[in-house]
Amino acid sequence: MPAHASTSRPHAGTSRSDAPPLTERQEERRRRILRASAHLASRGGFDAVQMREVAESSQVALGTLYRYFPSKVHLLVATMQDQLERLHGTLRKRPPAGDSAAERVAETLMRAFFALQREPDLADAMVRALTFADRGVSPEVDQVSRQTTAIILDAMGQDDPTPEQLSAVRVIEHTWLSALITWLSGRASIAQVQGDIETVCRLIGLTERGHE
Numbered sequence: 444m445p446a447h448a449s450t451s452r453p454h455a456g457t458s459r460s461d462a463p464p465l466t467e468r469q470e471e472r473r474r475r476i477l478r479a480s481a482h483l484a485s486r487g488g489f490d491a492v493q494m495r496e497v498a499e500s501s502q503v504a505l506g507t508l509y510r511y512f513p514s515k516v517h518l519l520v521a522t523m524q525d526q527l528e529r530l531h532g533t534l535r536k537r538p539p540a541g542d543s544a545a546e547r548v549a550e551t552l553m554r555a556f557f558a559l560q561r562e563p564d565l566a567d568a569m570v571r572a573l574t575f576a577d578r579g580v581s582p583e584v585d586q587v588s589r590q591t592t593a594i595i596l597d598a599m600g601q602d603d604p605t606p607e608q609l610s611a612v613r614v615i616e617h618t619w620l621s622a623l624i625t626w627l628s629g630r631a632s633i634a635q636v637q638g639d640i641e642t643v644c645r646l647i648g649l650t651e652r653g654h655e
Contacts, residue, residue: 473511475501480522484568492519492568513579519572520583526569527590530558534594544599544651549644551598552619553637559623560633567627573620591616599647611646618643 465473479500483492492515498508512518539550559566576584595612596604604612622639625631631639 472501472503472507476503476508476511476518477522477525480518481526481565484519484522485562485565488564489515489519489568489571491564494518516572516575516580517583519569520576520580520587522565523569523573524583524586524590526559526565527555527587527594530555531590531594531597534597539598543648544601545644545647547598547600548595548615548647549637549641551594552615552640552644555594556619556623556626556633556636556640560626563627566623570620570624570627574624588616591619605650607650608647611650614646615640615643 476497479497480492483496483500494508494515495505497518498505501508508518512521534551534554539547539554541547541550573584573587592609592612595615596602599608601608618639622631622636626633626636
């Protein structure tokens with residue numbers, strides 16, 4: 444199975460792939476929680492996301508919220524996966540137009556960067572949650588990685604990537620996240636972010652030439 448094949452919603456309280464799917468009512472409740480999380484983060488960043496306020500804003504009991512997301516870090520990492528999933532839907536409607544796979548991936552990742560740039564407090568909250576995440580948050584972090592992989596592979600036009608291509612995709616993911624972190628901390632300009640992303644995306648061309 445390709446690495447990007449699974450982007451299904453996790454069961455409440457877990458992201459294990461073998462968990463039963465959410466009911467329609469549970470899915471709607473989860474969407475309300477994620478919307479509330481994104482709204483609070485966009486207004487004040489990581490510190491503004493307080494579990495009690497999220498529960499009140501999404502109209503769920505605090506205990507229910509903790510069954511879905513055991514901590515704020517779990518919640519914000521899941522919020523990032525949700526934001527990337529929404530972005531993926533937009534990209535599918537208006538795919539990148541570059542001639543090469545490397546150009547399309549670079550364009551896609553810059554569009555993702557600019558989408559996050561428009562909500563810097565939200566972006567900072569989600570990235571901070573990713574950096575704080577320990578092993579207990581691994582399922583949610585894996586969801587973010589799978590969603591990012593799916594976005595990149597779609598831009599490449601690749602349904603059945605080779606191990607070398609998947610390795611390149613992982614390096615590209617790491618570089619994109621690192622570039623986002625350095626920009627959020629004020630240590631990189633947008634031009635530097637774009638340069639780094641365009642440079643690392645050239646790895647795609649190397650994997651293509653290796654299999655001609």
